[in-house]
Amino acid sequence: MKKTLSIVAVVVILVIGYLGWSTYPKLDLISGFAAKSVASGHFIDQRPLSVIAAQDNDIKLVDWATNTINEAGKLATASVNGLKERKAIYREGIGATLINDDFDETQPYLVPKRLKSKIGLYPYGNVKPPDTVFSNVNYKSLNAAVANAFDVSNEKIKRSRAVVVIYKDRIIAEKYAPGFNERSKILGWSMTKSITGALFGVLAQQGKYDIYKPAPIEEWQKDDRKKITTNDLLHMNSGLEWLEEYTSICDATKMLFQAEDMGSVQLGKPVAFQPNTHWNYSSGTTNLLSKILRGQFKTHQEYLDFWYTNLIDKIGMRSMIIETDMTGNYVGSSYGWATARDWGKFGLLYLHQGNWNGEQILSPEWVKYTRTPTATSNGRYGAQFWLNAGGYFPDVPRDMYYCSGFQGQMVAIIPSRDMVIVHMGLKGNENGFDFNGFLKEVLAAVK
Known part of the structure; x- marks a missing residue:
């Protein structure tokens, strides 16, 4: 009995050792992906941390990461059980950047100059024009096709976030x-x-x-x-x-x-x-x-x-x-x-x-x-x-x-x-x- 237990213990130790050996090098990438994803999703699109964790970071291994957001510093950090902590910084105009320990967070930085938006109808402006009804479009079938691209209830099968269908410069379906x-x-x-x-x-x-x-x-x-x-x-x-x-x-x-x-x-x-x-x-x-x-x-x-x-x-x-x-x-x-x-x-x-x-x-x-x-x-x-x-x-x-x-x-x-x-x-x-x-x-x- 003792011999059997010893063999089992050795096998368990070997398995744990192998998993640690094969997985540890990935931790830097896991926490890096997570930190960058959190910083970008939160500061660019104002998504809550809970949404980012449940959706954007719901990827095998990446979901191991524990994430935090520093609102004042515009920073996101991530680690796996306290290991391989990574940090991403958000800077207005150039988005989130995954940084290392040598990066000077206080250094000044350049931002691109942007042109002003033109007022007008989409696509040459940002105002959606009144619906144009095309006689050759079966809107019932079209809307059904677009709806079919999305999950029902809380399923995670199709996982679509947005669909826009543009025909002859007009948005004919959007969900x-x-x-x-x-x-x-x-x-x-x-x-x-x-x-x-x-x-x-x-x-x-x-x-x-x-x-x-x-x-x-x-x-x-x-x-x-x-x-x-x-x-x-x-x-x-x-x-x-x-x-x-x-x-x-x-x-x-x-x-x-x-x-x-x-x-x-x-x-x-x-x-x-x-x-x-x-x-x-x-x-x-x-x-x-x-x-x-x-x-x-x-x-x-x-x-x-x-x-x-x-x-x-x-x-x-x-x-x-x-x-x-x-x-x-x-x-x-x-x-x-x-x-x-x-x-x-x-x-x-x-x-x-x-x-x-x-x-x-x-x-x-x-x-x-x-x-x-x-x-x-x-x-x-x-x-x-x-x-x-x-x-x-x-x-x-x-x-x-x-x-x-x-x-x-x-x-x-x-x-x-x-x-x-x-x-x-x-x-x-x-x-x-x-x-x-x-x-x-x-x-x-x-x-």
């Missing part, structure tokens, strides 16, 4: 989960990549940047990386080494929750493949693109302003805020917040071939470039946009292209149907939300 409305700012995650990509289109339209030249990165000029162009980076086709796998500690998670200068993480990676031969999705690449954008301006203030005055505010996305890393550069891969309606405006810019109320912000050639498949992506990816060219969504038109973000964020642009469909939520296509079915039902209601 929000309890606690959310048309003023709620929601994190787009990787939809932010499409914003970053569009800024190169703005520079190209202004005649200030050639994406086909080698990327302007001094550190690459003495090795094979000197062949990599901005075009390769925009298409996730650079051949640089990168691992993006959110179920484990990887390049992407270490960048988002540990790096001070996120744009430098991909910059320092070696070549794994020749450019334009191997498609590899990389958030590090988009943050490198943000860093390249910084290099196009003499001052940091000009860089900060450019994102808003030349694109975001110009199309009336006044709710949007792009958060920065510890160096002050925008986290162009992941940290863009805006209302569902404003995310819809971004989709409309592309639907209208880069023209916004008479002003050509992006050229039609850039829009075409954006939605042209990367040769090595099997029709899934263009230039910082996802595509349906290969029929990934079988019941949706092949001309659909879209911004896509973690946990089911989508801005779908469907030129053949003159539609933009926005979905914001907490579940993606890979873990429970049926985007093909959702889009199919919405489209079926508009003949």
Whole structure:
């Protein structure tokens, strides 16, 4: 009996030891995700801590974290049973930033200058116009399709937060989960990549940047990386080494929750493949693109302003805020917040071939470039946009292209149907939300 108990005790100790060995390195990322999520959700969208814990941070392992908010200091902290405490600071104008112990919280910082909102009807203003009744829209079917995207009662199956359907520039359907409305700012995650990509289109339209030249990165000029162009980076086709796998500690998670200068993480990676031969999705690449954008301006203030005055505010996305890393550069891969309606405006810019109320912000050639498949992506990816060219969504038109973000964020642009469909939520296509079915039902209601 004693021998059996001893064996059991050894097994238990080994199991506990293994769990501790395998889990402890993740604690820094767990508390980092939690602290950043709490700071952003609370100070950007005024969500209570209880809501953030029950919804935004209701993710395996992340839900281990204990979180606190310091209202006066505009800080959020998180730890796992007192271990690996992390801190995120909110600063008006540039959002929440996950910081380390070396960060000086009292240092002055620059904020982007914003354009004033224009008074007018959506989408060129923020006032929703009177309902336009289209004879070819089955509103009963449309509203049913939109309602079907949301959970009933307290279920956590679909977990949608917002849906906005825009047809011929008019919002024809709109619905929000309890606690959310048309003023709620929601994190787009990787939809932010499409914003970053569009800024190169703005520079190209202004005649200030050639994406086909080698990327302007001094550190690459003495090795094979000197062949990599901005075009390769925009298409996730650079051949640089990168691992993006959110179920484990990887390049992407270490960048988002540990790096001070996120744009430098991909910059320092070696070549794994020749450019334009191997498609590899990389958030590090988009943050490198943000860093390249910084290099196009003499001052940091000009860089900060450019994102808003030349694109975001110009199309009336006044709710949007792009958060920065510890160096002050925008986290162009992941940290863009805006209302569902404003995310819809971004989709409309592309639907209208880069023209916004008479002003050509992006050229039609850039829009075409954006939605042209990367040769090595099997029709899934263009230039910082996802595509349906290969029929990934079988019941949706092949001309659909879209911004896509973690946990089911989508801005779908469907030129053949003159539609933009926005979905914001907490579940993606890979873990429970049926985007093909959702889009199919919405489209079926508009003949």
